[in-house]
Amino acid sequence: MKKIKKILIANRGEIAVRVIRTCKDLGIRTVSVYSEIDQNLPHVRLADEAYCIGRATPAESYLNKQKIIDIALKAQVDAIHPGYGFLSENSEFSKMVQDAGIIFIGPPPEAIEKMGDKISARRLVSAASIPVVPGTDAPVMDLNQAIEFGRKYGYPILLKAAGGGGGKGMRIVKMESELTSALRSAQSEAQTAFGDNRIYIEKYLENPRHIEFQILCDSYGNGIHLGERECSIQRRHQKIIEESPSVIMTPELRDKMGRAAVKAALSANYRNAGTIEFLVDKQSNFYFLEMNTRLQVEHPVTEMVTQIDIVKEQINIAEGNPLSYSQSQINFRGHAIECRIYAEDYENNFLPSIGKIKKLKSAAGAFIREDRGVDEGNEISVYYDPMISKLIAWGETRDIALKRMQRALEEYKLAGIKTNINACKWILNHKKFVEGDFDTHFIENYYNPEIIKNKRDEIIEAIAIISTIYLNNQKASYDHTIKNKDVSKWKSKKLEYFR
Ligand code: ADP
Numbered sequence: 001m002k003k004i005k006k007i008l009i010a011n012r013g014e015i016a017v018r019v020i021r022t023c024k025d026l027g028i029r030t031v032s033v034y035s036e037i038d039q040n041l042p043h044v045r046l047a048d049e050a051y052c053i054g055r056a057t058p059a060e061s062y063l064n065k066q067k068i069i070d071i072a073l074k075a076q077v078d079a080i081h082p083g084y085g086f087l088s089e090n091s092e093f094s095k096m097v098q099d100a101g102i103i104f105i106g107p108p109p110e111a112i113e114k115m116g117d118k119i120s121a122r123r124l125v126s127a128a129s130i131p132v133v134p135g136t137d138a139p140v141m142d143l144n145q146a147i148e149f150g151r152k153y154g155y156p157i158l159l160k161a162a163g164g165g166g167g168k169g170m171r172i173v174k175m176e177s178e179l180t181s182a183l184r185s186a187q188s189e190a191q192t193a194f195g196d197n198r199i200y201i202e203k204y205l206e207n208p209r210h211i212e213f214q215i216l217c218d219s220y221g222n223g224i225h226l227g228e229r230e231c232s233i234q235r236r237h238q239k240i241i242e243e244s245p246s247v248i249m250t251p252e253l254r255d256k257m258g259r260a261a262v263k264a265a266l267s268a269n270y271r272n273a274g275t276i277e278f279l280v281d282k283q284s285n286f287y288f289l290e291m292n293t294r295l296q297v298e299h300p301v302t303e304m305v306t307q308i309d310i311v312k313e314q315i316n317i318a319e320g321n322p323l324s325y326s327q328s329q330i331n332f333r334g335h336a337i338e339c340r341i342y343a344e345d346y347e348n349n350f351l352p353s354i355g356k357i358k359k360l361k362s363a364a365g366a367f368i369r370e371d372r373g374v375d376e377g378n379e380i381s382v383y384y385d386p387m388i389s390k391l392i393a394w395g396e397t398r399d400i401a402l403k404r405m406q407r408a409l410e411e412y413k414l415a416g417i418k419t420n421i422n423a424c425k426w427i428l429n430h431k432k433f434v435e436g437d438f439d440t441h442f443i444e445n446y447y448n449p450e451i452i453k454n455k456r457d458e459i460i461e462a463i464a465i466i467s468t469i470y471l472n473n474q475k476a477s478y479d480h481t482i483k484n485k486d487v488s489k490w491k492s493k494k495l496e497y498f499r
Helices: 015-026 042-046 067-073 092-097 109-116 118-129 142-155 176-194 251-267 299-307 308-319 398-411 421-429 431-435 441-444 451-474 479-498
Strands: 008-009 029-035 048-054 079-081 155-162 170-171 200-204 209-217 225-234 238-243 272-280 286-292 335-342 360-361 368-372 387-395 413-415
Touching: 008 015, 008 042, 008 067, 015 029, 015 308, 015 368, 015 387, 029 042, 029 067, 029 286, 042 048, 048 067, 048 155, 048 308, 067 092, 092 109, 092 176, 092 209, 092 286, 092 368, 118 200, 118 251, 118 286, 142 176, 142 200, 170 176, 170 299, 209 251, 209 286, 209 308, 225 251, 225 441, 238 299, 251 272, 251 286, 272 413, 299 308, 299 335, 299 368, 299 387, 335 398, 368 398, 387 398, 421 431, 421 451, 431 441, 451 479
Parallel strands: 008 029, 008 079, 029 048
Antiparallel strands: 155 170, 155 200, 209 225, 209 272, 225 238, 238 335, 272 286, 335 387, 360 413, 368 387
């Protein structure tokens, strides 16, 4: 057991800031690393020490394993926290850190290897009698194997990259005639994105929910779960809004899924924090999808409902201590929801919108948390994920949490780049979302940027009318009652749609 007194955070932006904050709470010194274009980011300013690690491209900076380890040794840190993305699920990095005599705040390399490869994870988990999405248990080497799978399970099917993530290398195939070109393009996308062209196939579940479980495991074979996160609101198979608990959860189902999640993790001799992702069908049957062997973007919703600082627990486990809680000590209180605020164009297929944040007015107030790694004046560049901020709201009930989130989104103002804030507001207002009646196809089924655009045009028109009325009013007097009635009508429209 070793007390950790100094940590290097091998990451950037909001997650680096997030980790630094807990370190400060615990009296642990922090070291940040940054690429040349990131020198003005908050994670550089907030750390006790910060070192430039190279040029903007991730390969030359945040993915440069040796350089990061050299700095860790020079700065004499006890441990490295990898955050998410970049090197967080890289077993070679975890091993290099260990070999350098530094603690890796995450799982051992063997567990990352077992769970990081989606095919081996599926094999391992189904051997532990946990249901997995029906699929191939080996890479598909040629077209005939794919044809055979399609004929056996029926279409649609989903081609997936074994080493994949972030929805890349995924192709839905609706009929046999699409298979040849889909397989070819999935393989080439997987090769480019992950340097690994192995593809496997899953049955494409028609209307699932994505529900995942946060787990914690220590070095003594103990594992617990911290409940679920509902992550079905996605665009391009990537999450935008997450909440805990899920509206479909019952204590019995939570117990059943939570036990399966812990069992899945322990079957890989897992240690530290991790997430087991499931797809859940309309009958509440659940299927293992994959394991993320790191801290997730959406972990704050779990922290809000459990009042447990997951980064603190990660550090505690990495020090070699047993878990601080038993399963029966985990209590859930209220409801939390997170909106990921991205620099992207919600009117144009959510494409990234890069540039300088000229103005930023954040949201605050009771039970609102913001995790953000950029400030006014910083740039959203092409080199990294365009997430600006995570806004999290808590309430005693889902309804209260949703209203708080709406209020916070209304307060939030950004200028200089496009954001998805209006799209988030639209989702939170949607009847189906409010009723909790949705699945992973919510955006596909209901989202139409024209709706938001039309509202915006209506408002612009309204403002023009108000100006005309005002100008006319300067020139001549007119009926007071009508004026007041019209203005208040337009004003309430404005309040509803255009903030
Ligand atoms: P990645 O690691 O690339 O993020 P995942 O396996 O986690 O990929 O899947 C991401 C999302 O894609 C899921 O949340 C779900 O919406 C969709 N998805 C993945 N597999 C299936 C499947 N077999 N059937 C239906 N949807 C799926």
